[in-house]
Amino acid sequence: MGFWKDAMKRRVSLEILAGGNDLNLTGKQMPAGIRSAVLIESDQRGEVVVQIPFLSKDIWLIDGIEWEESARRSGGKAAGGAIIGTVVAGPLGTIAGAAVGGRRRDNSKAYVYLINPATEEEVALHIRCTEKQYKEISTFM
Template sequence: MSLFKNLFKNRTKSKQTKKTKAKKHKNLISKLDNFSETYKRDFGLEIMHLGGFPKIKANKNIRITKAGAGRLKINGYPVKVIHIEWNEKGKRSVGKAATGAVVAGVATGGFGAIVGAAVGGRNKDNSTCVMIVEYTNVNYTVYLRGNQKKYNELVYLMS
């Protein structure tokens, strides 16, 4: 009988341990999410500067951080954001799609041609974030390379 009690005791402890571990795991994930939000706010967003800001050369990665409501710091330069928008642009390479179809078609038959065309002709994301900012009482239009995720992070920094 004592063997049965020990087995039942261990099983109960095992269930409790799983619940405790799940609770700890959930708390850890919550802390990680909070850290992620704090990190974004404090350390900002790294994004490609295409041009428009006078103190930074074009085609350089820059860091944008929060500096208050409606204000940002672009590589440490404080700016007031007047307007921001996201322009979606994508480009599909027909030549790469055809090359992918031919290569995959020869290698694997008809089905491979379909897959090769899809893989070879993937969209290239050329979307831009456009910001009108005020720096030293002058308005500048700043162009940044970024997908919708980067745009959303940028808007989050402004809040």
């Protein structure tokens, strides 16, 4: 029963931009630093399991999350899409090609604050974070 219970827990993959080395409680050296981890829902509210590939799986207290929404459009891709759309489908293709080529690209980031329950030290992780990930992490608190 324990395996299935663990398999059903929600997981959020993190792309860590900064602060990942503070998660390394094992003391093992990582040549490039910690750039990815997985937050796993715990049985206790406010607790998460942080799984670091090839290193450890530790329990942390989640203290908060701050989300910085950011998106950008590529003018070059919009122009390229407009040209291809014009060639393929005429004037209406210009509009469709520009819309498809210039879609928004999500560049949002967040700070996730974790507390080490043993030392009570706080760690701030700067991560790449979509709105969906932000909402999922928020439910862990």
